[in-house]
Each structure stands twice: as C-alpha cells, then as structure tokens.
Amino acid sequence: MRALVIDDSRAMRRIVGTILTDFGYEVRQAGHGREALDVLESGSAEGWVPDLCCIDWNMPVMDGLQFVFAVRANPAYRQVTLMMVTTESETGQIVKALAAGAHEYLIKPFTPDALRDKLALLGLLPEGAPA
Amino acid sequence: MTTAESTQPITALLDAETVLGIADQVWPSLVGDGEVFVPVPAPPPAETVSAWVDITGPWTGSVVLTCAPATAEALTASVLMTRPPVVVDDEDVEDALGELANVLGGNIKSVLPGESRLGLPKIGSAPSQGRLDDVCRVAGQWRGQFLTITVQGAADAPHAERNEVPL
Amino acid sequence: MTLTAMGFDWVRQLVHRESAIVLQPGKEYLVEARLLPMAQQLGCAGVGELVDSVRLHPDPAKTRRIVEALTTNETSWFRDGDPFTALTGTVLPKLLAARGPSDRIKIWSAACSSGQEAYTIAMLLSDALPHAATRVQITATDISRQMVERTRAGRFSQLEVNRGLPAAMLVRHFTRNGNEWEIAPALRQMVTASECNLAAPLPPLGLFDVVYLRNVLIYFDLPTKQAILTRVRQLMRPDGWLFLGAAETTLGVDDNWERVVVGRGSAYRPRKGS
Numbered sequence: 252m253r254a255l256v257i258d259d260s261r262a263m264r265r266i267v268g269t270i271l272t273d274f275g276y277e278v279r280q281a282g283h284g285r286e287a288l289d290v291l292e293s294g295s296a297e298g299w300v301p302d303l304c305c306i307d308w309n310m311p312v313m314d315g316l317q318f319v320f321a322v323r324a325n326p327a328y329r330q331v332t333l334m335m336v337t338t339e340s341e342t343g344q345i346v347k348a349l350a351a352g353a354h355e356y357l358i359k360p361f362t363p364d365a366l367r368d369k370l371a372l373l374g375l376l377p378e379g380a381p382a
Numbered sequence: 383m384t385t386a387e388s389t390q391p392i393t394a395l396l397d398a399e400t401v402l403g404i405a406d407q408v409w410p411s412l413v414g415d416g417e418v419f420v421p422v423p424a425p426p427p428a429e430t431v432s433a434w435v436d437i438t439g440p441w442t443g444s445v446v447l448t449c450a451p452a453t454a455e456a457l458t459a460s461v462l463m464t465r466p467p468v469v470v471d472d473e474d475v476e477d478a479l480g481e482l483a484n485v486l487g488g489n490i491k492s493v494l495p496g497e498s499r500l501g502l503p504k505i506g507s508a509p510s511q512g513r514l515d516d517v518c519r520v521a522g523q524w525r526g527q528f529l530t531i532t533v534q535g536a537a538d539a540p541h542a543e544r545n546e547v548p549l
Numbered sequence: 550m551t552l553t554a555m556g557f558d559w560v561r562q563l564v565h566r567e568s569a570i571v572l573q574p575g576k577e578y579l580v581e582a583r584l585l586p587m588a589q590q591l592g593c594a595g596v597g598e599l600v601d602s603v604r605l606h607p608d609p610a611k612t613r614r615i616v617e618a619l620t621t622n623e624t625s626w627f628r629d630g631d632p633f634t635a636l637t638g639t640v641l642p643k644l645l646a647a648r649g650p651s652d653r654i655k656i657w658s659a660a661c662s663s664g665q666e667a668y669t670i671a672m673l674l675s676d677a678l679p680h681a682a683t684r685v686q687i688t689a690t691d692i693s694r695q696m697v698e699r700t701r702a703g704r705f706s707q708l709e710v711n712r713g714l715p716a717a718m719l720v721r722h723f724t725r726n727g728n729e730w731e732i733a734p735a736l737r738q739m740v741t742a743s744e745c746n747l748a749a750p751l752p753p754l755g756l757f758d759v760v761y762l763r764n765v766l767i768y769f770d771l772p773t774k775q776a777i778l779t780r781v782r783q784l785m786r787p788d789g790w791l792f793l794g795a796a797e798t799t800l801g802v803d804d805n806w807e808r809v810v811v812g813r814g815s816a817y818r819p820r821k822g823s
Contacts, residue, residue, distance in 0.1 A: 340707065340725075341725065342720050342723075342724070342725055345716055345719065345720050346720050349716060349717060349720070353716075355715070355716055356716035356719075357711060358707055358710075358711055360707075360708070361708070361711050362708070362711075364625075364712065365708070365711040365712050365713075368625050368626075368627075368711075368712050368713030369713070371627075371630070371713065372627060372630075372713060372715055
C-alpha cells in the first residue's frame with residue numbers, strides 16, 4: 252500500500268512516515284498542499300497513486316482543507332482515501348473537513364495505536380501489520 | 383444577555399489545570415511513551431529558547447513553550463524517536479519544538495470560546511506579552527529540566543487596551 | 550520500594566503471555582510510571598510492593614488491571630469491529646422480529662472499562678436502528694468503581710476519542726467540554742452502569758438478549774472461566790447471543806454453548822436443553 256504524508260513539520264512527517272512504513276506502507280512526503288498535488292501528479296505519470304493521504308491542516312502555500320477540495324475535484328484521485336491529521340480539533344473544523352471530502356480525522360497528539368485504529372476503520376491496515 | 387462590555391482575560395477562560403491536562407496528553411504521545419510533563423517548577427536556566435504559535439480570534443495571543451537550548455535538543459531527539467548518540471541540527475530543533483508548540487496551541491485554541499485561527503509555529507526569544515493579567519503560565523519540568531507553557535495576550539492585539547473576549 | 554529485577558521480569562512475562570506485547574529491558578521506568586496510580590490506589594507503598602503482592606497472591610482482577618495499564622492507555626471504540634457490525638446487521642433484526650413490540654431488548658457490556666463498548670453499541674443503534682433504540686437497554690458493569698463512575702460520566706479525553714471512533718460519529722454524538730468530549734445525553738440515558746465482579750455470584754441484573762464479554766476470560770484459570778460462563782448463561786435468554794474477544798472461545802471450556810458464524814466473526818448461543 253502507498254501513502255502520501257503531507258505536513259509542514261519534518262518531525263511530524265517522519266513520525267507518521269515511520270509508523271506507516273512499519274505497517275508496511277510505501278511512503279512519500281510533501282511539505283504543503285501544493286507540493287502534495289505535484290507529488291500526486293508526477294506519481295500518476297509513473298503509475299504511483301497513493302491509497303491514503305495523511306493531511307495536516309495548517310501549512311504554508313496551500314493548507315490541508317484546500318488540498319482536500321483540490322483532490323476531490325479531480326476524478327483521477329477518486330480512489331484515494333483522505334485523512335486529516337491535525338491539531339485543529341473543534342467540532343466545526345472536523346465537520347468542515349468531512350464536508351469537503353475527508354474520510355477520517357485524527358487529532359494531534361496521537362499514539363501509533365490511534366493511527367492503527369483509524370487505518371483499521373478505513374480498511375487500510377495492511378495484512379500482517381505488526382501489533 | 384451581557385453586552386460586549388463584560389469581557390474577560392485569558393485566565394478566566396483557561397486555567398492551569400486545563401493547560402496541564404493538555405500537556406499530559408501531548409507528552410506521552412508526541413514526546414514519547416512514558417514521558418511526562420511534571421508540574422513542579424525548576425530553577426530557570428541562564429539561556430532560553432521559545433517556540434510559539436499565535437491564536438487570532440475573539441482573543442488574540444500566543445501559546446509559548448520555553449526551555450533551555452539543551453532541553454530543546456533533548457526534546458527534539460525524543461520527538462524524532464532517535465536513539466543515542468543523538469545528532470540533531472538546528473533545523474530539527476526548530477521544527478520539532480515548533481510542532482510541540484503547534485500541538486499544544488491547537489488543543490488550547492479548541493478550548494477557547496468562539497472561532498479562532500492558528501498561525502504557523504515560530505521560534506526564537508518569546509514574543510512580548512500584552513497585559514500582565516492576560517497570562518496563564520504553567521511552569522514545570524521534563525526529565526528534571528526547566529520548561530514553561532505560557533498562554534499570553536498579544537501586545538499588539540487589535541484591541542490592545544483591553545484584549546478580552548466578549549462573553 | 551521500586552520494582553526489583555525479578556518483579557520486572559514477572560511483569561514482562563505476564564504482559565507477553567496475555568497480550569503478545571514485548572516489554573524491552575530498560576522499560577522499567579515505564580512499568581513504574583504506569584503502575585504507580587494503581588499501587589497508590591491499593592495502598593501499596595510502591596510499584597515493587599504491588600507487583601510482589603500480585604505475584605505471590607494471584608488475583609485475576611488485579612492481574613487484568615496490570616496488563617491493561619501496560620498495554621493500552623485507551624480502550625478502542627470499534628475494537629475488533631465484527632461483533633458490532635454483527636449486532637446491527639444480524640442480531641438485533643432477528644431479536645426485534647422475535648420479540649413483541651413492547652418488549653425491551655437488554656444488552657450487557659460486561660467488564661465495560663470506561664464505557665467505550667457500551668457507548669459504541671448505543672451510537673450504532675441510534676444511527677442504524679433509530680426506531681429500535683428506545684426499546685434497547687444497555688447495562689454496563691465493571692469490577693472497578695472508578696471505571697463504573699467514568700462510564701456513568703460519559704466523558705472522554707482527546708486521546709480516548711482518537712482510538713478508533715469514526716470522526717463522523719464523534720461530531721454527531723459528542724460535544725466538546727473543555728478538553729474533554731461528552732457523549733450526548735440521549736445516549737448516556739441508554740446506558741446503566743454498576744459494579745459487578747464476574748468471578749463471584751452475579752447480582753440480579755435481569756435477563757439479557759446480548760452479552761459482550763470480551764477479553765476477560767483470558768485472565769482466569771479454567772475452573773473460573775467455566776464458572777463465569779455458567780453464571781453468564783443463567784442471565785441470558787435461551788435465544789440470546791454472547792460475544793467473546795477475538796482470542797477467546799467456549800470450545801474446550803464449557804460445552805453448553807453453540808458457536809455460530811455471524812458476518813465475518815462468530816458468536817455463542819446457549820445450547821438447547823443445556
């Protein structure tokens with residue numbers, strides 16, 4: 252399985268990336284929404300479409316919500332599952348992200364187990380992922 | 383209903399216990415399994431570094447994390463899950479400390495009334511404070527080292543005279 | 550007294566046996582930090598005393614708390630989703646058809662911890678079968694008074710709602726209160742919580758149509774497992790359904806149950822004439 256981790260914090264990209272890699276994912280990264288759209292576009296050209304995007308909300312250039320709108324507007328990415336991974340945690344923000352087309356929402360801070368639970372909910376936990 | 387006259391400083395909206403409750407969740411999940419923010423003040427170091435995020439909304443201010451440079455490095459190594467001997471560069475520290483401030487700030491923002499926006503993290507010497515009574519500070523330690531989490535009103539808030547939230 | 554090397558080794562083996570989780574040497578501080586609240590609550594001078602007392606005088610309830618303290622901070626909501634999808638997909642439609650329109654349907658969350666299982670059931674019912682939700686009564690029990698009180702309060706930390714609770718359900722059924730999330734009053738009213746020790750004679754809780762008894766039996770020896778299953782069966786309707794944890798079974802323990810496949814998982818039903 253493939254994942255694109257989008258966060259302006261390198262530390263957070265590394266944390267989420269490490270957990271996903273341990274679960275058996277092949278991970279690419281982007282530092283903001285615009286860069287992530289570029290990764291998606293160049294990836295598609297070589298047949299690399301992610302199963303999952305983990306998306307921070309507050310980022311420079313293009314934020315996570317704008318990215319969700321942009322991906323949902325492109326039928327080529329219909330199969331991609333979008334999960335917000337952000338410290339934004341008001342009910343209104345979660346509703347806004349879900350309405351824009353995000354499938355799930357993980358609030359920072361989170362434990363590896365919490366990420367694992369969300370993947371299990373989404374049916375995106377690779378078989379044989381270590382406990 | 384009260385009018386906009388009845389406004390309150392941050393201390394009326396947020397108590398130290400709530401900030402601590404948030405730190406209690408951030409430390410074990412982001413800093414590392416078994417890591418704790420201990421709410422016992424430690425002697426302040428000679429030199430400090432701060433990371434913060436700004437909150438803009440009915441209440442305008444910042445959430446600031448302050449510690450010694452060596453503590454910032456140790457926190458970074460812990461956040462990045464690196465094993466000793468640890469080599470972290472300035473960019474790593476800026477990034478990891480900033481992300482800690484971001485996660486603290488986002489959770490603190492969600493406790494405030496009304497709709498607010500969160501800025502991107504910054505690092506350096508702490509921003510200057512607004513009114514003295516518009517500050518909620520939690521002093522503590524991590525692995526015996528000095529740390530503070532400060533929620534402080536902005537000096538240059540749009541309504542700087544009385545940077546208060548309408549009830 | 551802090552944890553001795555022998556105490557740490559005992560904890561390590563216990564946790565590995567019950568949860569397959571490996572505590573690496575050097576994690577003594579983690580064991581200390583996680584078990585300290587329990588040691589204080591039980592009046593032990595330290596984690597060392599707590600571990601020694603449970604090591605020398607085995608006590609399944611305390612053993613379970615030790616394992617839980619070391620393996621999970623938070624209980625997942627849809628932990629092993631199958632027993633929940635089976636409830637709304639198969640079990641409840643069958644029960645609703647079999648019962649009269651004014652009959653109550655009773656569900657028991659045994660060993661409910663802080664209430665995630667009971668409220669997961671309540672949320673599923675109100676989402677999938679809203680017309681039936683008013684006819685369902687959920688009983689949640691736990692051996693720990695603290696857990697019963699937490700279940701009654703229906704308030705959960707940010708870290709707890711992060712554990713396998715779909716975001717859509719979070720915003721639909723919870724409101725934020727400070728840095729906690731509070732379950733909707735209508736759902737809280739569906740759940741009645743009380744203290745109950747499964748290893749002793751059970752209080753008169755009524756007759757249940759569905760029982761969730763998950764990840765509890767693993768902590769007990771064979772005779773106690775048999776005694777618990779017998780007592781639970783006596784509190785169930787003849788056409789009731791029992792859900793056990795994914796690693797648990799009645800097979801080879803108590804012959805008075807029939808294993809049936811429901812959806813992608815399995816459930817146990819009292820054997821006819823037993």
